[in-house]
Amino acid sequence: MSRLVRARHWLTAVAPCAVALAFAGAPAKAGPADKVDYKPVTDQRLANPEPENWLQYRGNYQSWGYSPLDQITAKNVTKLVPAWSLSTGVSEGHQAPPIVNNGVMFVTTPQAQVMAINARTGEILWRYQKELPPELSQLHPTNRGVGLYGDSVYMTTTDACVVALGATTGKVKWEKCVAPWQDGYYMTLSPLVAKGKVVVGVSGGEYGVRGFITALDAETGNEAWKTYTVAGPGDPAADTWKGDSWKTGGGSVWIQGSYDPAANLAYFGTGNGGPWTPDARPGDNLYTSSVVALDLDSGKIKGHHQYHWNDAWDWDEVSAPVLIDIERDGKTIPAAIHAGRNGYLWTLERSKDGPLSFVEAKPFVYQNVFSSLDPKTGRPTYDQSKIPGINRRAAFCPGLWGGKDWPPEAYNPKTGLFYIPSNDNLCSELAGAQAGTRKPGELYIGIPIDEVLNSLRLRDGVDKSKPFAIGAIQAWDPKTGKKAWQHDFQDSANWGPLLTTGSGLIFAGGTSDRKFRALDGSTGKVLWETRLNSGVTGVPSSYMVDGIQYVAVQAGWGVDAERMLTGINALIPEERRVSVLPQGGVIWVFRVMGEEAAAR
Amino acid sequence: MAREGQRAVGLDRRSVVLGAAACCAAGGAAFAGPEELLPQKGDRLVLGDGAKAGEPITLDGLPVGGDLVEAVAVDPQGVRREGSRFAKIILVRVAPDQVAEDQRAHAVEGVVALSAICTHQGCTVSGWSHETKRLSCFCHHSEFLPAEGGRVAKGPARKRLPVLPLAKGEGGTLMVAGSFVGKPGPGPA
Secondary structure, eight states: OOHHHHHHHHHHHHHHHHHHHHHTOOOOOOOHHHHSOOOOBOHHHHHSOOTTOBOSTTSSTTOOOEEOOOSSOTTTGGGEEEEEEEEOSOOSEEOOOOEEETTEEEEEETTTEEEEEETTTOOEEEEEEOOOOTTOOOSSOEEOOOEEEBTEEEEEOTTSEEEEEETTTOOEEEEEEOSOGGGTOBOOSOOEEETTEEEEEOBOGGGTOBOEEEEEETTTOOEEEEEESSOOTTSTTGGGSOTTGGGGOBOOOOSOOEEETTTTEEEEEBOOBSSSOGGGSOSOOTTTTEEEEEETTTOOEEEEEESSSSOOSOOOBOSOOEEEEEEETTEEEEEEEEEOTTSEEEEEEOOTTSOOEEEEEEESSOOOSEEEEOTTTOOEEEOGGGOOBBTBEEEESSOTTOSSOSSOOEEETTTTEEEEEEEOSEEEEEEBOOOOSOOTTSOOOSSOHHHHHTOEEEOTTOOTTSOOEEEEEEEEETTTTEEEEEEEEETOOOOOOOEEETTSEEEEOOSTTOEEEEEETTTOOEEEEEEOSSOOOSOOEEEEETTEEEEEEEEOOOHHHHHHHHHHHTTSOGGGOOOOOOOOOEEEEEEETTHHHHHO | OOEEEOOOOOOOHHHHHHHHIIIIIIOSOOOOOGGGSOOOTTOEEEEOSSTTTTSBOBGGGSOTTOOOEEEEEEOTTSOBOOSSGGGOEEEEEOOGGGSOGGGGGGOBTTEEEEESBOTTTOOBOOEEETTTTEEEOTTTOOEEEGGGTTEEEESSOOSOOOEEOEEEOGGGBEEEOSSOBSOOSSOOO
């Protein structure tokens, strides 16, 4: 017997005993976090977060990515300096926002880790890391943040579990695995927490899973409801699938949903259909590449809008829509706005009962697949020559990573602008094949791997002999539906989630030069930038402790940003390539130098 | 001072059952079945995928320049070693003189066997380019050189893909000649 095999046996032999001991474990020892005046998180606080706190993924239920704090301004932002920093100890994609409640920061990282930190000093209060199954494969080794409720902290993991921890102790309260990781299910999203429910969704579309959203009881972890994002028998949309294709239909849920407490509706974006080849699953394939409005109490789908039907381009529409009331033609529209991976900026109208209606959509990057949109429904008509399929090659723009991937947009009520982290001038070319028989936990996309790895193309007409724009931050006015400004990044994609503040600033990283920037939200002018340890794909947040405003973000390149960089490097001349972009996570916290005295 | 909370969770059912039997009932060492073991010397290789899945792999069926082949190790009693993802095997064939000298003892007429599990994040390696002589992983685009002992050609992986030593069996079949050279699965370089 090999040494490895012996080691495996020992692990399997002792692990259940360890679990049993852990369940019967001694009370948690008092730690520094116990001395913190921890303020329980309530529905009321989540619905009306205090300016000094950042209580969830996008700061509020409406997914604005907005902090009302205005101490850091266009005038003093040039004096921004690190207040403290902290290595996370792991590599891969660091995408979670530092989430802050009354001076206690919670940060998740890849490899199922969460740390509680004194948000002012950087002192670690506790750390928890779940032991992941040794044989787990991680297509997306990342995590997008905690959910807070009461005195608990909730985290999803890449073995498809939710862990509830004591906010002041880091001790496990309960753990619930919502699907078998061996079958290809996993989770990366931050939980949406409301009305005593922890709402999460699964990924795994590339493994041929059937996606779903589920609500767990915040106290016990017991399942309250489960709603599939791929319509099956009994669902009104079941006829949008043929045969058994719904069983492997994908529809992953990657990102925390938005929530309207008044209507009691949660809005989740959904991923593409699986396999990638559209002719393997004829039909519209509801509810893939859509937004679904779910009744929070029952999980029932009360409304939906499919951004594009029978996806062929891996354009999952994972970001939850940003909920904004906008003025159009003298009328107030409760809008749901989404910058799509399909390259269109969608404005939908919400209703209190759930149904969503189409208002407007227009391309924010070059898009050559949609030949038209139905003016009433927004349903696109496709250019047939741009649809890859089984034994059918096609080139299309934008490429696989779309006009905007998972990094979230932001909305600033003071500037009145909606901001998009976009990517342009890149296209893809693919030819599919028969996906064959699905094997649990193995890739099931119907596209040969070499095709995927070499799929990236430049848009026709782009002159690669000189630097050209790929990534950008765009500002749009929801009232007029027109673009206000755009700031381009040369030779680099933009994987930077956005934060905007009460002083009209935008903070974002996302470029392959490892820079983290502040921009003027009204003009797009870069006001300040600094180069960090690694590329910044973390969601920035802002908070205040003892009268000082901080801006916090995780640096730590990886996952799709790294994949796309490989593709871009293959397209541009060697002297302009970013051949070394180190991994490794660090939490960075900035403040304005000398502001403490001014604040007091 | 920080406290750390960590415990063993997320175990698959097989591990829990095996472990529970060992620690709580038997009170002694746990013994997994042969299907749980990694490939062993004396195992034969059969096709793991396709219309001929389960049939013995022969040199005649592996042309130079051909596709990557998924293989399963079968013990002398006929038990397929598929209980662990880490037992997954891939085969490629190159011209014998293209196999690095220090690896030739593990290859048979240019056929090289390796762990199918990417050493970066545990995905299944399934891409193969005969032109570049590189294996590739879809998940994060790591590339490996099978003819050079599974050496990393391109990250993010930093650890070699373990080679499985091969021997030639009767009728040109392929046999396992020893354990993986290195630990399958993710890990430090």
